[in-house]
Amino acid sequence: MKEKSLGKILTKCSYVLFAIAFGYISLNIMFADKIHSYKITKLLPGMMVGGVVVAIGMFILSKIAQEKIDHHFKKVLIVFSIVYYIILIRMGFLLRFTPSFDMDAIYSGAIQWTNEGNFSNFYEYFGYFPNNLGSMGFLHIVFKIASLFGIKDFFAVGIIVNSMLITGTAVIVSLICKKIAGSKTALMSLILVLLCFPFYFMGAAFYTDSLSLIFPVLFYYLYLCLKDENDKKKQIIYLVTMGVSLTIGMMIKFTVVIVLIAVVIDAFLCISWKKVLLILVVSLAFYGVAVSIYNHNIYKNYISDEQYQNLKTPYWHWIMMGLQNNGYYNPEDYEYTRSYDVNERSAACRKKAMERIKELGVSGLFKLWTNKAVICFGDGTYALSDFLDDTPANETGIHDYILYAGKNYSKYQSFSTGLLIVLYLLAIVGAGRDIAGKVKYRESIFPTAPRLAMLGILCFLILWETSGRYFTNYVPILIVCASLTLYWKKEVV
Numbered sequence: 001m002k003e004k005s006l007g008k009i010l011t012k013c014s015y016v017l018f019a020i021a022f023g024y025i026s027l028n029i030m031f032a033d034k035i036h037s038y039k040i041t042k043l044l045p046g047m048m049v050g051g052v053v054v055a056i057g058m059f060i061l062s063k064i065a066q067e068k069i070d071h072h073f074k075k076v077l078i079v080f081s082i083v084y085y086i087i088l089i090r091m092g093f094l095l096r097f098t099p100s101f102d103m104d105a106i107y108s109g110a111i112q113w114t115n116e117g118n119f120s121n122f123y124e125y126f127g128y129f130p131n132n133l134g135s136m137g138f139l140h141i142v143f144k145i146a147s148l149f150g151i152k153d154f155f156a157v158g159i160i161v162n163s164m165l166i167t168g169t170a171v172i173v174s175l176i177c178k179k180i181a182g183s184k185t186a187l188m189s190l191i192l193v194l195l196c197f198p199f200y201f202m203g204a205a206f207y208t209d210s211l212s213l214i215f216p217v218l219f220y221y222l223y224l225c226l227k228d229e230n231d232k233k234k235q236i237i238y239l240v241t242m243g244v245s246l247t248i249g250m251m252i253k254f255t256v257v258i259v260l261i262a263v264v265i266d267a268f269l270c271i272s273w274k275k276v277l278l279i280l281v282v283s284l285a286f287y288g289v290a291v292s293i294y295n296h297n298i299y300k301n302y303i304s305d306e307q308y309q310n311l312k313t314p315y316w317h318w319i320m321m322g323l324q325n326n327g328y329y330n331p332e333d334y335e336y337t338r339s340y341d342v343n344e345r346s347a348a349c350r351k352k353a354m355e356r357i358k359e360l361g362v363s364g365l366f367k368l369w370t371n372k373a374v375i376c377f378g379d380g381t382y383a384l385s386d387f388l389d390d391t392p393a394n395e396t397g398i399h400d401y402i403l404y405a406g407k408n409y410s411k412y413q414s415f416s417t418g419l420l421i422v423l424y425l426l427a428i429v430g431a432g433r434d435i436a437g438k439v440k441y442r443e444s445i446f447p448t449a450p451r452l453a454m455l456g457i458l459c460f461l462i463l464w465e466t467s468g469r470y471f472t473n474y475v476p477i478l479i480v481c482a483s484l485t486l487y488w489k490k491e492v493v
Contacts, residue, residue: 007268007269007270010269011269011446011448012434012435014265014448014451014452014455015431015432015434015435015448015451016431016435017455018427018428018431018451018452018454018455018481019428019431019432019435021455021458022377022424022427022428022454022458023428024370025373025374025377025378025424025458026421026424026425026428028370028373028374028378029043029374029377029378029417029421030043030421033374033378034371035326035371035374035375035378036374036378036379036413036417038378038414038417042410042414042418043414043417043418043421044418045414045415045418046380046414046415046416046417046418046419046420046421046422047418047419047421047422048418049415049418049419050195050418050419050421050422050423051422053191053195054188054191054192054422054426054486057187057188057191058188058486061184061187061188066182066183066184069183069184069187070183073178073183073186073187076187077171077174077186077190080170080190081167081170081171084167084170084193085163085164085167087200088163088166088167088199088200088202088203089159089160089163089203091200091201091203091204091398092159092160092162092163092203092204093156093159093204094394094396094398095201095203095204095388095392095394095396095398095399095402096155096159096204096392096393096394097204097387097388097389097390097391097392097393098390098391098393099387099390100390100391101390102129102132102207103205103206103207103387103390105122105125105126105129105132105136106132106135106136106139106207106208107139107154107155107158107206108121108122109121109122109125109126109136109140110136110137110139110140110142110143110154111143111154113136113140114140114143114144114147114154115147118302119136119302120302122136123302123303123305123308124308124311126298126303126308127303127307127308127309127310127311127312128311128312128313129313130295130312131254132208133294133295133298134250134251134252134294135207135208135211135212135251135252135253137251137294138211138248138251138252139158139206139211142157142158142161143157155204158204158206159203159204159206161206162202162203162204162205162206162210162211163203165210165211165213165214166199166202166203166210166213166214168214168218169213169214169217169476170190170193170199170476172214172217172218172221172476173189173190173193173217173476173479173480173483174186174187174189174190174193175221176189176217176220176221176224176480177189177480177483177484179221179224179225179228180224180447180484180487181483181484181487182487184486184487185483185484185486185487186483188483188486189479189480189483192423192426192479192482192483193479195419195422195423196419196420196423196475196479197380197381197412197415197416197419198380198381198382198384198416198472201384201388201398201402202382202384204387204388205384205387205388207387208252208253209253209382209469209470209472209473210472210473211252211253212249212252212253212255212256212473213472213473213475213476214249214476215245215246215248215249215250215252215256215259215473216249216256216258216259216453216473216474216476216477217476217477217480218245218249219242219245219246219249219256219259219260219263220259220262220263220449220450220453220477220480222238222241222242222245223238223242223263223266223267223279223449225238226238226239226242226279227267227270227271239278239279239282240282240286242279242282242283243282243283243285243286243287244286246259246260246283246286246287247283247286247287247290247291250287251287251290251291251294253473255457255460255470255473255474256473258453258456258457258460258474259449259453259456259477260280260283260284261452261456262448262449262450262452262453262456263279263449264276264279264280265448265449265452266446266448266449266452267279269446269448270446270448309342310341310342311338311342312342312345313334313337313345314337314345314346314349315346316345316346316349316350316353317333317334317337317345317349318464318465319349319350319353319463319464320333320337320349320350320352320353320356321333321465322372322462322463322464322465322466323353323356323357323360323368324356326368326371326372326375326466327368327371327372327375327464327465327466328465328466328467329465329467336348336349336352337349369462372461372462372466373458373461373462375466375467375468376461376462376466376467376468376470376471377424377458377461377471378417378420378468379413379417379468380413380414380415380416380417380418380419380420380421381402381412381413381416381417381468382468382469382471382472382475383467383468383469384402384469385402385403385404385409386467386469388402388403389403389404389405422482423478423479423481423482424478424482426481426482426483426485426486427451427454427478427481427482427485429485430447430481430482430484430485431451431481433485434447439487447480447481447484450477450480450481450484451481453474453477454474454477454478454481457471457474457477
């Protein structure tokens with residue numbers, strides 16, 4: 001079904017916003033970054049390597065017949081997955097560490113729940129941060145299954161499962177690109193995945209960022225499959241699977257909801273409103289039912305003491321905290337929030353947030369948002385050392401590069417950020433090309449949702465607490481945006 005005229009206008013408007021927003025962020029990272037103190041000369045090596053690798057990949061694939069690529073695509077994807085997974089597993093075990101703070105809560109809490117039937121040592125933590133209950137529950141299920149086979153090394157289990165999720169993410173990204181733009185573009189997306197260095201080191205850091213990595217792209221892929229499907233029974237299967245994947249993802253990390261919003265807008269522009277409503281209702285119904293059942297169980301059988309339930313941190317706290325000191329974590333803001341009764345905290349945080357906005361003014365707020373965007377989207381390491389430097393079990397040469405205290409960390413950060421900028425520039429060029437309508441994608445499939453999702457996570461992160469980690473689970477969406485720029489107009493799809 002072709003987009004209506006209004007739909008085309010709105011679609012191109014979203015592409016314009018995407019190009020402007022991430023063009024502005026990229027320029028600030030390259031030439032005006034006062035946060036990481038980058039210099040363009042230090043970013044250039046990564047940018048040049050990324051550009052050369054992409055150019056070589058495109059050149060090689062352009063010399064291979066389309067029919068041959070289509071014929072061998074599945075084999076290539078399988079081999080890639082196996083090799084990539086082995087690398088992630090190997091790196092994960094090399095980079096083992098002792099979790100602390102938030103990761104310790106979901107990891108050790110899941111272990112205690114598995115071994116003792118409760119997570120009483122962490123009731124206070126989850127009283128303050130109930131948003132992490134879903135990720136702990138996910139690990140608990142994984143550890144429980146492992147324990148049935150007599151496995152006790154739960155950190156190893158975490159590495160194995162997390163590496164599987166990361167590998168699955170790469171596969172889904174490739175399948176999305178194949179569905180939209182064909183097998184050559186799908187293979188190029190795998191090359192872009194390989195340029196995302198932090199993924200190699202992420203297996204051991206099974207926190208919410210990586211555990212939720214697969215779900216935004218999985219939900220989008222299932223949506224594309226649903227649009228292609230005419231069989232009613234298969235449509236129901238896709239709808240149910242979408243609901244389940246969204247539910248798991250949102251329970252692990254709530255920002256996954258952004259891809260739902262992006263998909264609903266995308267669907268509204270190109271399919272009937274009845275199907276759009278069905279996607280929205282089914283997805284939210286699954287999530288609502290699952291969360292209600294899970295929370296009822298938690299607060300009835302575990303965190304039942306009123307003193308723990310009165311510890312909850314309101315969402316306004318993070319918005320308030322995001323309006324000071326470039327939005328970084330601030331212990332004083334936590335003291336402020338917790339100085340109020342549980343029923344008064346949200347209003348108190350909202351009042352403080354409004355005061356800070358007034359003090360900042362329009363120019364101050366714009367400057368703050370710019371700095372926050374650079375922090376959140378300008379670290380090619382995805383701030384993974386937040387976890388990996390927590391008492392490493394081994395000493396390797398890799399640690400010299402990937403840990404904050406490593407003697408070569410600045411080189412690694414600059415190089416990986418240069419590679420990240422290549423993704424941004426590709427995605428921006430692709431958006432510009434699609435504004436001009438130079439490429440015709442297959443049937444009614446348009447790459448609107450990925451760009452909307454990127455704008456969504458940007459809007460969220462400039463309002464929230466600031467961290468270079470929080471963008472991690474939308475990097476695969478960025479890879480999709482960048483990969484589509486490499487789509488050949490002459491490619492048969």
